[in-house]
Amino acid sequence: RKRRRREAQRTQRGSLYFCVPPSCVASTPMTDFEVQEDKTMYPFSTNPEWSDITPLKQDDGPNPVVSILYSKRFSESMDYFRAILQKDERSPRALRLCSEIIDLNSANYTAWHFRRACLKELDSNLTEELKYVSEITLQTPKNYQLWFHRRKLVEWLNDPSLELEFTAKVLESDSKNYHVWSHRSWVNQHFNLWDGELAFTKSLLEQDLRNNSAFNHRYTVVKHTTGFTREVIQSESRFVFELITKAPNNESAWNYLRGLFDTNEFSQHDEFQRFTEDVISGTKSVHAYSFLVDILMRRKQNSDLLRAVEICKNLGSELDEIRVKYWKYVEKLIRQQIQDE
């Protein structure tokens, strides 16, 4: 099923007609709402269920611009959608019509809005609806409306029990999907569900220690749970040190380390510096040097600042040539700082 969806995705954007396999090979039961190959309502004009509706064509005005060459299915479906909106008919068939529109254009926020109105009016089974949303997520996993709709459902149900597992599943196909992380983070905060989150980020970082989103999530988790106490900073920095040892120039890890460093005014500068010096003694990591510059700039002693200047020179001329202008700029800032002292 995943493979067919991906194939459909590759062919045409916005025209994902028949991306669902027949139910006999489905691994999970179909929901009532999902558009299935044998259950699409198109063509509406010959569909007896819709014989009472006069379709309402789009009115683009006399001289439209940026006109989309809609497919026949798209046009007709939208014509019936407009007619239903005009009647404000919030019925089961209207709900299924919303599914059709969403299938054709998941960014149509009016369809999602009307869908919610129908769900309320019909007192629909929201658990089924959540299943529907889950089923269609992988077709358009970066669609804002879909994730907003999901959030609404979870709020209405007041039930987050599926969310952590579901977001973890979606992250399997794209571990850095911003929408997924936002949703997961929202679930954590809204329902105060933090157990296992730290471990979750750890497992993702074990799969890919360059996953910037996983690092960010980890920071959020700590912030909302223990906070950045002295002990936590110590254990977190140990955690990051290990990852840096495996990939010494991983910016995501160094950013997190700097985040720990910045969090606590009384953080163990010495330990951070020791570790960083250790790294650069073994390998020419740009981010290690860059962090060392930050540490040294925090100190006020000339010797440290002068050393920072030397590092900037080294970075600009050799290690990080693409940023030669930036390192010159930082060098000037430090020199200014020396002069000001």
Add this chain to the structure above:
Amino acid sequence: MEGKQDYIFLKKRHISYLRRSLSILPSSTANYDTSRMTVLFFSLSGLDILHALDDVPEQEIQEIVEWIYSLQLTSEDGYPCGGFRGGHCVTNVAAEATPQDSYNIGHSNKIKQQTSNQYNDHQMSSVCQTNGILSKNSNTELDVRINEGDSSIPQKLLKMCNGNKKKINLSSDTNNAKGLSNTNTVYSKSDGKPPFSNLSSNQEDIHLQFSSVYASQSPLDTGHIAMTYTALASLLLLGDDLARVDKEAVLQHVASLQCPDGSFLSNAGGSENDLRFVYCAAVICHILADSSAINIDAAVTYITDCLGYAGALGQGALQESHGGSTYCGVAALHLLGALKKNAGNVSASKDNDATATNETDNATVTSNVAANDSSAAVAASSYDSEADTELHGLLSPRELDSLVRWLIMRQQDTCDTTPEAVNAREGGLQGRPNKPADTCYTFWVGAALKLLGCEHLLDLNSLLQFVLSTQDPVTGGLAKHSSSGADGLHTYLGLSGMAVLGLLPLQDAMPVDPALNMTCRAVKHLRDLNLRSRR
């Protein structure tokens, strides 16, 4: 870059691509159906940058202007909350006379009241509700419930109602169900009252004609903040004087979308809220030279709360720092700073206008030296150094330094080595650490750096080569990577990014204002309109 041939800028191809998108888009772009206004903006602004907008015949220009205005919602149509739609998807849907409840999801009589699982979706109900309540009809009266603490909004509501000769009874909602974070709780019809309820006898004629409570259009036909922004920008690009913009309605629309935490939604039907829409709100208020509709302090707080541990801005607090949201936040701070400064100014003369065109060098982030030597043609930008001070006051020197560092680190000195990426170059900008470089970040990251006065610290030559490597030599336009297909967004942002950074000769690309994402020529037209003096 060992012996690789330099790419050529395929100006004519891109002009063709943009002219084509102005008229017809293929069926594969059906997912742009509700956002055609943004595609229009990309096309017009892209053409303007390439000095090609003047080649569009005057008649066509007028047709485009008409199309844009046809998407506006005005108070005259009975819309209390205006703005522009993105396309004609539902513009001709008229609400029929069938008595129907509003889209107030919170109080349909048919839905059983549940205690803790209440459907109290204020975002959904509130402004959609007002779309219904405030239509032109003198003989209606409604009970309106507001949330405590929202003292400013009822005044606006009352003002609009007085304009429409409508009597409103305001009552505080003391039983406010558990507020959801980021809800745009404004006001909603009182719960439990059936549509045709008779209200008490000491009030005016109270016969509630539900069919006429709504405007003639469907309550689902609402403006969208990003479409409003791109509509105004497009009108400016076309040389329009904005005289037909229902400014009050637009401002009401923007105001109604602000959330308690300072961020904005995109439309009255409910949506996510994040920095993208804060930026849209800031641009709209800037163009209309009027910030009275929004709570600037709240918006600024939201933006600064988006600063993450990595040094840049996520879409919301504690969210991952990202190039797009960083741009939106920095540009919005810039525009809101200027707006705040101008809020008290009575005089509308150009001299006093703090947003007058300035020749700018690259103003430094701190008071220290900026190496401004080797940057390409410095664009005359209309952003204001006083507003910069405002921005710098909002972020500490250390925060600014971290922000610049994060942005500069987006430039990749490695290149895509996958087999499809035969023409890839290093030097591109990524949106987040450890993600591939992508043409659109040329604008998001480049313009953010420009606003911070540090864009010259990028390796502009290699960046240019990266962007040019993403050109599609057959169709024209630019793609996110050299191995992808061109699309409107990447085409426009690639061009605009190059223009903001001065990567192309002036005869190829006009300078672009980094905060407004329009050519300086369009911005000058805006200044010349002197909208602040218009009442």
